[in-house]
Amino acid sequence: MPAHAAVWPARLPAKITPPATSLWMNLAISALRYPDKAALVFMGRAWTFQDLLSSAEQMARQLAAIGVKPGDRVVLDMQNCPQLVITHFAILRLDAVVVPVNPMNRAEELKHYITDPDTRVAVTTADLAPDLAQASDALPPEQRLQHLVVTQFTDVFDPDAVGPEDLPEAWRSWLLPVRALPVMVSGQAHAWRELMSARTTADLPEVKAGPDDLAVLPYTSGTTGLPKGCMHTHGTLMHNAMASGLWGNGTPENVTLCVVPMFHITGMVSVMHTSILLGASLVIMPRWDRDVAGHLISKWRVTHWTNIPTMVIDLLGSPHMDSYNLNSLVYIGGGGAAMPEAVAQRLLDQFGLRYVEGYGLTETAAPSHTNPPDAPKKQCLGIPFMSVSSHIVDPETLAELSPGESGEIVISGPQVFKGYWKRPEATAAAFFERDGKSFFRSGDMGRVDEEGYFFMTDRLKRMINASGFKVWPAEVEALMFRHPAIQEACIIATRDAYRGESVKAVVVLRQDHKGKVTEQDIIDWCRENMAVYKMPRAVSFVDALPKSGSGKVMWRALQEAEMAALDTETKPQPQ
Template structure:
């Protein structure tokens, strides 16, 4: 028996039977069961399950009329908004494949997302449409989009909203500006109003659990981003399992601020909530005081986030005004939650921060902490249906408790492979004991209770005079310093040691100007092994973050050692 079964939630089975239906069926079922229940709330505008279902069918009918066939890939590039959910399910209803794209991508990057999946149709918001059109114009005529469906944020909310639901003043130009439609070289632009007015029925639903459903891209360490082929079944597994794991019911009210183009927001939040018939309170991007107001106003019960969001919310001067008493679940991933912050959540609100772990290739969670028995700064235990092991990266031999190696994952949520990349697919899968394991590329260890801990990426190690320094460990230690809000550890060239440790630090507002580089180095020397201590500290106003909220350590590393 695997060690983690000793701490497994007693109310849950180790594996589940995944519905043999498409992801669209989850929305159709919830709309029949709860037609008048709010599916989404966006700046005070409530959209029922029946309305969501009808609007998604209009998108499907439009795509069908534009020639989209079963298995065709359709780009979807938006910040969080109701139209993202409507379009996502509309694409699935048209028997097509969703290609979620980070809305922060610029034209040069977007070209790859058009050409690699051979997309002919894209759906976006008006503020991003010009960037897609520019990317499209730079392509050969045979590679270009044929249709671009464009919506304004105000298609789904009243721009005059005020009170606790109102967007921050700094967002108003972004949200309310009416952008002129761009010219799509070789194609047509379709406005949301016309899409919603498409007559006729969508095509017959012919996709099933084995068909391709979504094609999210992952950047990896080298080369262009690769598409991860996920079927309806692999997404369905984690949509259902995430709901069960987090004590989900149709009465959940979930704060949706993790981006839904990202695998966690898409699967563990959007699909999980739609499957349950829950209500999603949607934020298009992060703002700590808007989050505080929405949690209070809508009595949010569940909030999956990036730890930096919690740190920021708790640092708000208005934090004492917000009512977090309705919350029963708070958790997330992408970075370790600082122990001091997790402890404050527990002591002040009785909330145990539940960390999890997963990759685009595993449809979000492959590991999660048991909600009733989480360990801090821990990936958790293998998720439902998962066999995870820590092995020697060279021999693939399973390692004993406490020894560091590569994390391997086998489970029903693991992707089929990389789109058009059989070479890359072959490189990340291995056969062990007759099972197909995915090589995560992450280093970690497992403790005696079966909990997994992340050490770092295989590629992210600092070798200082033969001593191996793992940046995540140093970052976790530095978070304990009262002046440090965020820290990222990178390597810097050292003529004597080969490499040395450098800390890029964001100070808390209350400590700026009061703490020097030497103060922090001295503190580190007192709190960690000498070979881990940063030899230099750089103060910055903010760390670069991806659209998913993860610290982009590679960007800092490349700037340090170009």
């Protein structure tokens, strides 16, 4: 019996048997059960499940008309909006494969998402279309996109009917302009609005995809090389869509705030697919804004919110926080970074909410570990998720380690991806067999305690070596969050002539502490509150930390900038 059996939610089985059907059927069935229930809410407008089904079928007909066939990879490049959900399910309706792309990518990066999955059709928003067209035009003719479907954000809402609470001034120049279709060297651009209004009598083909058929090809970046496509089937995603709903006491009455991006595996699976499977409602935000979030939670009585901890920190720091009503929330949790203990305690003390941290990767279809909602531990990855077997192993020998020892987290379960697209060597290196099971090597360092809870110690390659002492940045960051002046902090390495490496903190101060706290004040506080080898020897104040499209702090970008600056300082100057 695993160590975590004692804290396993008594209401839940350790393993589940997910539906052996296409993900499309989740929408079709929910539309049969709840035709008039709100499926999506965006800019004050609600789409019923019947509306969503009809829209997805219409887009599927149009995609079929331009040549999309079962197994074809179709790029989906947009921020959160109803068109993303509609198109995602339209692609699945044709037994084709969704290639979700981070909308922060630019033309040079986008070439890879056209050539690697052999994409011929892409769907995007008008603000991003020029980059996709530019990427396609720069490729050899045989590799270019043949069709580019372009939607305006205003295709799905009336700007005159939306108030400033839903549409803040900062978003208007982004969401409201109607942009011209790009002119492509070859291939054809299509207006979403025209395709959605086109009349067709063509029958859609029968849905034949099963659990083992490819459904989604999300890309993940490593420390080197181009991003790799993770082959996820209907079965791998179906498991975690169902399990996520069960774990969070999900029912059709859930109202979920969808602000984590749906191009990312967490937003796609644990938010979008889980809600569609449950017949629940998704309140969609196109990007993060703390006051829009506070308004939407209050107005729509949001019950469930999966997020990045930085979002919670930001919302709690809003000067308008007292005007928002969070009492409808019954579940709040997320991952991507540790929730600072002080912030988690405020959620519990002020709102009675226990923040449920989880852990997962693109390769594991989001959660592979999560905290029991009734017994969460702070700054903890949780226990192995439903149907998951996980261990801590020596990264060199793969021998299993004892509780308390730090090693690599390895995972086996039905939600684990089937390998990297066109990368057999990378796939082989990512897995090993033990006791008849295939284990995925996460590349993350962790430890497990005596009760079976897993804790992150850090990425294998994110470690600072100060005079032989190993400093794990995540631990130092968690400590620094206790300082009352610190809103966010990222720990990186800097060079040290004596120690080899020293710790540097890049810090965002709370608004009411700016100008009142110095870098030396932070260093002195750290000296008093943590082991001397862990404390930052240098502190740099910034207005904001760089974040990825999924909200994670991009520590590598800060690390690279630090080393580049040091190289410039030490380079001999011309006479």
